[in-house]
Amino acid sequence: MTVDCQWIEKNLEALFCDTLSPEQNRIARAHIESCDSCGKEVAALKAIDPLVKRYFQSELDRALRVRVAGRRLPASRFLGLGSAALVAASVLLVFALRTPPQRPATAASSSVQGTTESQSSEATPVVKSTDAVNVERAKPDASASVEPPQTARAAAATNENAPQFLVTDPAGYSRTLSDYRGYVLVIGVLNVRQADSASNLERLYKAFGSNPKFRFVAVSLDRQPRPAETTFPVTYNEGSTLFGAKPGDFVLLDQTGSIQLRGSLVKDYDSLFKRLQEN
Numbered sequence: 001m002t003v004d005c006q007w008i009e010k011n012l013e014a015l016f017c018d019t020l021s022p023e024q025n026r027i028a029r030a031h032i033e034s035c036d037s038c039g040k041e042v043a044a045l046k047a048i049d050p051l052v053k054r055y056f057q058s059e060l061d062r063a064l065r066v067r068v069a070g071r072r073l074p075a076s077r078f079l080g081l082g083s084a085a086l087v088a089a090s091v092l093l094v095f096a097l098r099t100p101p102q103r104p105a106t107a108a109s110s111s112v113q114g115t116t117e118s119q120s121s122e123a124t125p126v127v128k129s130t131d132a133v134n135v136e137r138a139k140p141d142a143s144a145s146v147e148p149p150q151t152a153r154a155a156a157a158t159n160e161n162a163p164q165f166l167v168t169d170p171a172g173y174s175r176t177l178s179d180y181r182g183y184v185l186v187i188g189v190l191n192v193r194q195a196d197s198a199s200n201l202e203r204l205y206k207a208f209g210s211n212p213k214f215r216f217v218a219v220s221l222d223r224q225p226r227p228a229e230t231t232f233p234v235t236y237n238e239g240s241t242l243f244g245a246k247p248g249d250f251v252l253l254d255q256t257g258s259i260q261l262r263g264s265l266v267k268d269y270d271s272l273f274k275r276l277q278e279n
């Protein structure tokens with residue numbers, strides 16, 4: 001049996017599903033270790049491995065539940081089918097990522113891969129550099145990788161990994177919680193349909209804003225202009241959760257960034273005022 005790049009490419013699925021014979025597996029791994037191109041391909045697949053593993057685990061759980069429930073479906077077979085399908089999808093995804101959009105289709109399609117490898121050595125640097133780029137692109141996660149980096153970052157901000165507090169000021173500078181360490185911070189979320197919340201925040205800002213202990217930040221969720229007759233600093237949310245605060249809500253954080261109080265700028269105005277007085 002000769003294991004070359006083409007063989008590896010054809011058997012990636014089997015390699016990742018562990019369905020190769022021990023001998024095939026040994027020779028395949030030896031080739032991958034010594035071959036830059038195949039090594040990068042496997043690294044790209046491994047970059048989406050956490051996703052694959054998570055899927056395997058849920059499939060396994062599901063299979064076990066089915067078995068416990070007394071159905072005759074063999075768990076291993078049930079698991080195997082789902083896994084193979086997923087690995088096949090992962091392999092396709094890696095090939096999709098490996099194909100730079102600006103290059104002609106013939107240069108990067110998987111059927112030409114073996115030919116490229118067996119050709120003269122001057123073709124190699126080109127292949128290597130695009131591989132490196134594509135391995136990078138494959139890293140973040142499956143959903144982000146298919147989009148350009150800029151939108152991937154915006155999309156990431158809406159997922160469960162979104163920061164608690166990330167805003168930009170009107171000049172475009174980012175602000176995170178660490179910028180307010182050591183201060184008592186009042187975060188007020190602006191509500192365009194509720195003028196009271198903005199005027200209450202303004203009253204608090206007038207009463208406590210000159211005290212160097214305090215910082216006030218009004219956050220606009222949708223880049224609305226500042227409410228009329230207000231002077232407090234306005235920032236724009238950059239996909240952060242704002243501790244779950246809704247428009248018209250406030251969050252009061254102490255000097256260490258822990259939540260002291262939260263509520264509505266309208267309904268809970270008095271308790272917020274009192275709490276600020278105590279600080």
Ligand SMILES: [Zn+2]
Pocket residue numbers: 004005006008031035036037038039
């Ligand atoms: Zn190879």
